[in-house]
Amino acid sequence: xxxxxxxxxxxxxxxxILIKNGELLRISLDSTVxxxxxxxxxxxxxxxxxxxxxxxxxxxxxxxIVNVVAQENPFSFFVEHVCTEFPIFIPEYGIIVTETxxxxxxxxxxxxxxxxxxxxxxxxxxxxxxxxxxxVEAKARKLRGNTWLGISRDIRIFEVVFPDPDRTTLNIIPKxxxxxxxxxxxxxxxxxxxxxxxNEISYSVNxxxxxxxxxxLERYLEDRRLPILCGKLExxxxxxxxxMFVSLEKTRLSMxxxxxxxxxxxxxxxxxHMFTAKQQDEFDRLKDSEINRExxxxxFLKIKATNTKNFPAYAYFKTVAPNIPYVFENGMSCFSTDKxxxxxxxxxxxxxxxxxxxxxxxxxxxxxxxxxxxxxxSQKRAKKLLEKSFExxxxxxxxxxxxxxxxxxxxxxxEKRIEDMIYAGILHLDLIAYGIEPxxxxxxxxxxYCPIGSESSPIIQFFDTMxxxxxxxxxxxYFIEKQHEDGFMQNFGGYMLETGAALWCMGxxxxxxxxxxxxxxxxxxxxxxVDYLSKWIEKNKRDEFTGKGYGMIDGKVADPEDPYxxxxxxxxxYLGLQRxxxxxxxxxxxxxxxxxxxxxxxxxxIRKSFFSAMARSPVVPLGDGTWVPSCPPWPEDDGLLVHYIxxxxxxxxxxxxxxxxxxxxxYLIFQEVLEPKEQASDFLVRYHTEIFxxxxxxxxxxxxxxxxxxxxxxxxxxxxxxxxxxCFPALIDRQTGSFWExxxxxxxxxxxxxxxxxxxxxxMLCMEDEDTLYLLPGIPRRWLEDGKKIxxxxxxxxxxxxxxxVLSDLKNDRIIAGVFCEGKPKxxxxxPHPEKRIPKRIIGAKCFFENETITIEKPGGKIEIGLNY
Numbered sequence: 001x002x003x004x005x006x007x008x009x010x011x012x013x014x015x016x017i018l019i020k021n022g023e024l025l026r027i028s029l030d031s032t033v034x035x036x037x038x039x040x041x042x043x044x045x046x047x048x049x050x051x052x053x054x055x056x057x058x059x060x061x062x063x064x065i066v067n068v069v070a071q072e073n074p075f076s077f078f079v080e081h082v083c084t085e086f087p088i089f090i091p092e093y094g095i096i097v098t099e100t101x102x103x104x105x106x107x108x109x110x111x112x113x114x115x116x117x118x119x120x121x122x123x124x125x126x127x128x129x130x131x132x133x134x135x136v137e138a139k140a141r142k143l144r145g146n147t148w149l150g151i152s153r154d155i156r157i158f159e160v161v162f163p164d165p166d167r168t169t170l171n172i173i174p175k176x177x178x179x180x181x182x183x184x185x186x187x188x189x190x191x192x193x194x195x196x197x198x199n200e201i202s203y204s205v206n207x208x209x210x211x212x213x214x215x216x217l218e219r220y221l222e223d224r225r226l227p228i229l230c231g232k233l234e235x236x237x238x239x240x241x242x243x244m245f246v247s248l249e250k251t252r253l254s255m256x257x258x259x260x261x262x263x264x265x266x267x268x269x270x271x272x273h274m275f276t277a278k279q280q281d282e283f284d285r286l287k288d289s290e291i292n293r294e295x296x297x298x299x300f301l302k303i304k305a306t307n308t309k310n311f312p313a314y315a316y317f318k319t320v321a322p323n324i325p326y327v328f329e330n331g332m333s334c335f336s337t338d339k340x341x342x343x344x345x346x347x348x349x350x351x352x353x354x355x356x357x358x359x360x361x362x363x364x365x366x367x368x369x370x371x372x373x374x375x376x377x378s379q380k381r382a383k384k385l386l387e388k389s390f391e392x393x394x395x396x397x398x399x400x401x402x403x404x405x406x407x408x409x410x411x412x413x414x415e416k417r418i419e420d421m422i423y424a425g426i427l428h429l430d431l432i433a434y435g436i437e438p439x440x441x442x443x444x445x446x447x448x449y450c451p452i453g454s455e456s457s458p459i460i461q462f463f464d465t466m467x468x469x470x471x472x473x474x475x476x477x478y479f480i481e482k483q484h485e486d487g488f489m490q491n492f493g494g495y496m497l498e499t500g501a502a503l504w505c506m507g508x509x510x511x512x513x514x515x516x517x518x519x520x521x522x523x524x525x526x527x528x529x530v531d532y533l534s535k536w537i538e539k540n541k542r543d544e545f546t547g548k549g550y551g552m553i554d555g556k557v558a559d560p561e562d563p564y565x566x567x568x569x570x571x572x573x574y575l576g577l578q579r580x581x582x583x584x585x586x587x588x589x590x591x592x593x594x595x596x597x598x599x600x601x602x603x604x605x606i607r608k609s610f611f612s613a614m615a616r617s618p619v620v621p622l623g624d625g626t627w628v629p630s631c632p633p634w635p636e637d638d639g640l641l642v643h644y645i646x647x648x649x650x651x652x653x654x655x656x657x658x659x660x661x662x663x664x665x666x667y668l669i670f671q672e673v674l675e676p677k678e679q680a681s682d683f684l685v686r687y688h689t690e691i692f693x694x695x696x697x698x699x700x701x702x703x704x705x706x707x708x709x710x711x712x713x714x715x716x717x718x719x720x721x722x723x724x725x726x727c728f729p730a731l732i733d734r735q736t737g738s739f740w741e742x743x744x745x746x747x748x749x750x751x752x753x754x755x756x757x758x759x760x761x762x763x764m765l766c767m768e769d770e771d772t773l774y775l776l777p778g779i780p781r782r783w784l785e786d787g788k789k790i791x792x793x794x795x796x797x798x799x800x801x802x803x804x805x806v807l808s809d810l811k812n813d814r815i816i817a818g819v820f821c822e823g824k825p826k827x828x829x830x831x832p833h834p835e836k837r838i839p840k841r842i843i844g845a846k847c848f849f850e851n852e853t854i855t856i857e858k859p860g861g862k863i864e865i866g867l868n869y
Contacts, residue, residue: 001025002079002099004051006068007106008043009094015039015070017051020638020645022064022079026052043094045106055079062643065618068095074615075629076639081618088619088627089113092679117625121689124623125696126718130780131725133417136695140726143740145733146748147219147229149246149299151253151400152430153260153437155269156297156374158246159748160229162219168211169204172299172320174374176291177432178271178448181375185324185335197323203342203372206318207242207303208235219735224420226401227427228394229736235316237309238360244301245397249373249385251295253393253400258437263478265290266434266443270450272493276484296373298385300393303368307360317368318355319344328354332382340382345369350386401427408466411765412791414783418761421728424737425758426466429459429751433475441477447741447750451478451491453498454557454572457505458755464512465762465796472509473518476502480525487525487532496555497569499529500576507579510586511768511798519583526580530595533573537602540565547612548635551605557663558704560652564634568663570606571671574599578672606673609635610665614680618643622690628683633664654744655699661692662704669713670706676713685710689719696722701742702731703756709763712778717832720778724764728757765790768798773825775804781832786810799823806831810869815839819863827856831867839867 017027017037027034028050029041039049057063057080064079073093082088087109088097096109104112119127144164150157155177162170174181180200189197216235222228228245247253267273268283275283305315320333320342327334331350333342344351346368358366371385405423413419435442444456444463456475463472479502483489489499503526510519519526536553545552549565557568577599585592610631617639619627630640640660641650652658666684668674674681688707689696696719698705708727711720731753732739739754741747764778776790783790785808792804800822808815815831830853833839839849844865848855856863 002053002055002082003101004053004066004079004082005048005098005100005102006051007045007048007096007098007109009045009106010043011094013039013041013043013049013070015068015074018067018069019053020065020067021061022056023054024051025054026050048100050100053079060644062618062645065638065645067616069615076616076618077627078618078643081621086621086625087113088621089625090619090627090629092628092683113625118623120622120624120626120686121693121696122686122716122719125689125722126716128718128722130718130782131721132780132782133415133725133729136725136729139695140730141743143731143733143743143745145736145738145740147733147736147738148428148431148749149227149229149244150431151246151248151258151297152404153258153434153442154297155261155266155434156291157432158297158299158372158374160244162217163211163215169206172203172205172301172372174201174203174299174372176269177266177434177445178450179269183324183335183339183376189324201341202323203320204318204323205301205303205320205370207240207305207316207368208233208238209316219733221424221736222398223402224416224737225405225423225427226398227431228397228401231735237307238313238315239306239308240303240315241306242301242303243394244299245394246297246299247393247397249296249298249377249381253396255400255403255437260436260440261434262286262290263435263441263443263481266445267450267478267482267491270443270445270492271448273450274491274493279482292375296375296377298374299370299372300390301370301372302390303370304365305358305360305368306365307362310362312359312361314357315360315366316357317366319351319368320370320372321354331386332379335376338378339376340373340379341376342370342372343382343386344371345386404430408468409795410791410793411795412789413765413779414785414788414790415780421737422758422761425754426462426468428738428749428754429462429758430471432749432751433459433463433471435474435478440474441481442471442474443478444475444751446752447747449492449747451475452493452495452752453479453489453491453501453505454495455752457501457508458759459751460505461508461512462755462758462762464509465759467794467796467801469509469513469515469796472512473515476506476509476522479506480522483525483528487528487530489529493559494556494561495558496553497557497566497572499533500569500572500574503529503576503580504572507576507583510579510583512796514586516587519587523584523587523589526583527591530577530580530591530598533577534598537573537598547609549609551602552609552635560659560663562634562659562663564636565609566634566663567606567610567631567665567673568633568667568671570602571667571673574602574606574673575671577602603673606668610668610673611680613637613665614683618645620687620691622686628687629680630687631665631684633659653700654742657692657699658701661688661698662701666705666707666710669710676710681710681714685714685716693723695726697727697730699743701753702727703753708760712763712767713769717778720764721780724760724778762795765792766795766797766802766804768825771826773797773799773802773821773827775819775827775829776806776832777828777830779830779832781834781836784808784810784815784832785834797821797823799825808834810834813869815867815869817863817865817867819859819865820861821859824859824861827854827859827863829854829856829865833869837869839869841868842866843868 055064062078084102147160159173219231233240251257432445446455460475552565581596613635614631617630708723741750767774790806795802803820805818845863
């Protein structure tokens with residue numbers, strides 16, 4: 001039995017006490033025994049509601065829960081968590097829970113807690129110096145990534161994997177997006193060899209003496225941005241410089257000559273894809289003609305070995321070798337006489353020996369060129385391929401990718417690593433956005449997977465904000481083309497959240513473009529999707545779901561099989577309905593009002609179940625001595641899953657906290673169901689940062705957690721920067737900028753993660769909120785050190801195109817800024833002085849200055865501002 005006292009600071013307190021996994025033995029107000037489980041009295045910080053509870057606790061569980069079902073501020077706690085040394089203290093509710101033997105008053109306990117407590121993680125981050133890449137670099141995980149090379153729109157790509165502790169050779173793997181390439185020769189292998197080698201082709205290339213006790217390998221993208229992989233391997237004085245890229249076999253690589261792959265075929269080659277019977281038939285009809293083309297994509301590779309010693313030495317080479325039997329003759333690597341899978345040149349002439357060394361005098365070099373078609377070609381075509389100039393193909397490849405970058409928004413920032421990642425990033429997204437040019441629907445794929453309504457959204461939205469509106473529209477058309485007859489949208493792995501997420505993304509596209517013609521074109525698809533959501537909602541208006549999912553939709557939101565009324569799922573449904581109403585209102589469609597009403601009703605039902613779940617979920621401790629209410633990821637449960645109240649097997653994807661932290665109720669802030677600064681949001685942010693994040697980064701698949709943007713919307717800039725700078729260095733290949741999905745080498749070139757990084761960078765620079773455009777809301781102070789500048793041109797916002805120029809001229813005690821936005825929204829420009837100085841004078845537009853921000857209520861045309869310090 002445990003004796004517990006509840007002490008409220010003041011006010012009328014009434015409610016009842018419920019017990020889960022235990023028994024209420026007695027309830028009293030001070031020494032007066034109360035009947036039943038009901039209480040009603042005026043608190044003064046001294047009166048105590050005393051309860052005696054039998055704590056029925058399984059070994060390994062947290063045992064009995066007390067539900068304080070108060071008329072105002074209900075909450076719950078574990079009996080075993082109550083102790084005199086660390087009382088449960090919720091200052092927002094004016095309540096303390098301690099052991100009955102603790103005779104202190106409310107004020108005395110609060111004073112003692114405040115005296116000895118430290119800081120919550122959130123407060124600690126806000127009080128700390130700003131995080132930087134340099135501070136994080138040495139501490140964060142260091143992953144090496146696989147590099148994907150291709151020509152965009154076309155699923156015939158190559159994956160390049162360099163030697164690491166788990167492999168001894170450079171591997172080049174041709175792929176149809178998420179799947180490898182098979183050749184008939186695999187059928188000639190015996191069963192043991194098939195098990196050993198698999199059924200997908202892989203090529204190895206070797207240079208340097210081999211796997212040694214150290215590896216001096218550097219890789220980088222050309223211009224630090226283009227999908228042209230360069231690098232250097234140093235082998236004790238023999239330096240191997242290499243460059244590789246993908247181009248077309250016969251024709252010049254250009255937008256005019258780029259045909260692409262049908263989006264449905266691309267979709268079918270994405271892992272986890274889902275087809276209706278009709279879509280499967282169409283895929284089967286198209287597949288062969290789409291992958292068996294008259295012209296292959298080709299990987300071009302040049303390796304140049306140079307002797308930097310002061311005496312003669314040898315360079316070591318082995319040209320392409322596949323993972324199945326082959327022959328090599330006169331520069332051609334073949335499976336059979338007329339099936340050439342690679343051609344090789346040494347010093348511009350046919351290579352006559354596949355494995356060799358070159359004798360090099362000091363300063364002398366040897367060049368090996370290799371060309372690998374995506375699928376084997378005839379000898380005739382191979383001879384033509386040998387005639388192509390490597391340098392000319394490289395020049396046209398550079399031109400192709402640079403022209404793409406010239407067509408998007410311009411962003412120049414002081415931190416060049418981040419700037420390069422912005423441009424490399426959009427090309428990484430573009431590389432695996434597949435469809436027939438120039439106007440066909442596009443599959444905005446995510447790593448090796450097919451598109452998903454949720455995970456493709458940041459990809460499409462980054463296309464939009466970088467002014468690639470047509471590509472974004474084509475990527476959205478994928479969801480419309482694949483929509484089921486009943487309006488449902490589902491493309492991947494049984495995920496149930498895609499309908500709402502896709503509608504939300506369509507709404508974001510409309511906010512960026514104000515394209516009413518497009519809305520009219522997709523109107524019927526919007527209405528079908530809304531109708532599907534409406535029927536789904538109606539099915540769940542059942543009395544047994546009151547407080548536990550009433551009027552909310554149910555289904556899994558990610559890989560785990562969790563068929564519940566998940567808050568994340570319903571938040572996306574709300575966003576989708578809200579944006580649908582907004583789009584239809586813009587074209588004068590009468591359905592808009594009814595859909596808005598439906599959205600608001602869903603929002604209200606989500607909030608009711610959320611607050612019911614929060615009241616039932618036991619409170620958790622923070623580093624400052626206070627406790628806050630928590631909430632499970634769905635209202636069916638009675639608390640955080642990591643509390644194992646109802647048992648369960650929740651460890652998945654390398655972490656215990658995946659569902660609670662990355663698929664949970666925090667999404668409701670991002671999804672506009674909860675306001676960023678309301679009390680419940682504050683509770684969520686505080687316990688998430690305290691319990692679920694390491695250095696303010698989620699575990700395993702960190703970009704599923706949307707807390708960085710939430711920090712920005714709450715004005716928690718240091719916390720945002722802590723999350724931002726601790727996350728991406730641990731998930732990327734720092735030399736090429738490509739992202740993994742997880743911290744443990746799972747799923748390379750993961751564009752969903754990269755796109756959220758890119759959107760967080762965008763929000764760091766520019767963020768909308770209702771009628772206001774916030775500029776530089778999250779930039780680090782060091783970006784405005786003397787001589788540094790920030791330039792934005794042609795960035796798409798909800799209010800039209802944005803141009804921004806900020807120059808720090810602190811040697812003359814000033815910072816100057818120029819802003820122009822087409823829609824003339826209210827502007828809030830943050831200018832954080834590196835030393836936190838306040839300007840003595842502001843010259844230019846009529847404005848209001850507070851907390852390092854300049855507010856311009858009614859901008860007219862271009863704004864020019866000078867801050868003198």
